[in-house]
């Protein structure tokens with residue numbers, strides 16, 4: 001334990017399209033028989049360096065989320081907070097609740113995250129780090145208004161941004177203050193912090209750790225979590 | 233951080249459960265606490281005395297007296313276990329009950345009791361301990377070959393064991409998120425009181441002994457036991 005940094009995990013609930021969720025909040029969508037939210041909670045619960053979890057809940061569902069935490073034997077202290085109108089806003093409103101100088105950011109829509117993923121992120125010597133994936137296809141910049149392709153992007157210099165990520169709390173708070181002052185809204189925090197002048201690094205992520213957004217994704221994640229996909 | 237590792241065995245007063253407790257007592261396997269559940273009886277007392285008499289590794293023996301058909305009491309006892317021992321690393325759901333009758337003669341209350349002891353008690357043990365914040369390293373559920381195919385006269389017992397086999401399959405999948413291993417064992421006929429109830433005329437010396445099944449249960453907790461991944465492990469002579 002000597003000199004070890006402790007982390008607060010901020011767990012977001014965005015992602016899954018509302019049609020997939022079929023009337024219930026997205027974090028209760030069943031993947032391989034369990035509510036999707038459970039996978040991230042249990043993975044984080046196994047990481048010694050995480051000493052608190054900050055969880056946002058959809059309006060009106062706090063009791064249900066609290067019950068899941070008990071039912072699934074999550075032992076870390078959990079702080080509950082209402083979800084913001086946007087992801088950007090949720091992150092900003094959750095930051096002041098973190099009691100550690102270092103935070104991890106994850107979203108429940110990525111149920112294939114592992115305790116080892118969190119540990120790899122924590123082990124990085126940098127303060128601000130995101131898992132990112134190389135892009136196996138070509139992306140083109142376009143002008144949707146005119147329908148014209150406007151140039152070329154080198155895919156070696158592009159990455160698919162994943163979660164989890166980690167930040168020094170003050171850096172991420174500065175970045176959100178910068179966005180507020182400049183009227184900017186971001187869909188993720190790695191690029192936000194970079195634009196706000198912070199150094200952000202990346203680690204190669206795993207393609208398994210994809211974001212569940214469609215009904216097909218739910219089935220694919222269920223298949224991968226079924227455990228028999230390792231090959232013999 | 234405590235270095236304790238505990239095993240909870242239900243039905244530890246006699247038969248396979250008592251033999252399993254003796255195996256764990258003798259083994260140099262890092263298990264420090266034996267949590268033993270059964271109703272109060274002279275047999276249970278004698279078993280505890282035997283265990284205390286041969287305790288080479290200085291393990292703690294912690295008996296709890298409960299009728300596993302009484303869910304409310306069982307829940308209470310599990311709270312006590314968590315308060316007093318703090319953790320259950322290995323759970324052996326071994327207690328079993330049967331009163332064989334032909335379909336036409338089954339008393340519904342007895343059917344309910346059979347389900348309560350053989351199926352609902354294992355469910356309650358796992359769920360209550362989880363809700364108390366305990367995650368397991370290994371869960372062993374003792375079903376029976378009688379749960380794999382129905383036999384005339386054994387309706388309630390066969391049905392309860394068949395349900396235990398499928399419940400174990402679901403548990404195995406769902407508890408994998410904690411790294412918990414779940415193994416279901418189906419013994420064939422084994423020389424115990426329960427077998428005497430099922431087959432009164434059989435010579436017990438000709439069939440499998442409780443120590444044999446206990447040996448398989450203990451094997452599951454060893455390094456090689458990790459590699460046993462079976463939907464239902466049949467153990468028979």
Ligand SMILES: NC(=O)c1ccc[n+]([C@@H]2O[C@H](COP(=O)([O-])OP(=O)(O)OC[C@H]3O[C@@H](n4cnc5c(N)ncnc54)[C@H](OP(=O)(O)O)[C@@H]3O)[C@@H](O)[C@H]2O)c1
Nearest residue numbers: 243244245247248271299300327328376421422424425426
């Ligand atoms: N023997 C076989 O041929 C055979 C074959 C396949 C499977 N099995 C299974 O093996 C397991 C162990 O049985 P066994 O053969 O060793 O029989 P046993 O010698 O009769 O032991 C049964 C154990 O279950 C406990 N038990 C029964 N009802 C209980 C209740 N209401 N509350 C608390 N404990 C209760 C008994 O404790 P008390 O002292 O409180 O009665 C005893 O410790 C059972 O699940 C059985 O179905 C046995």
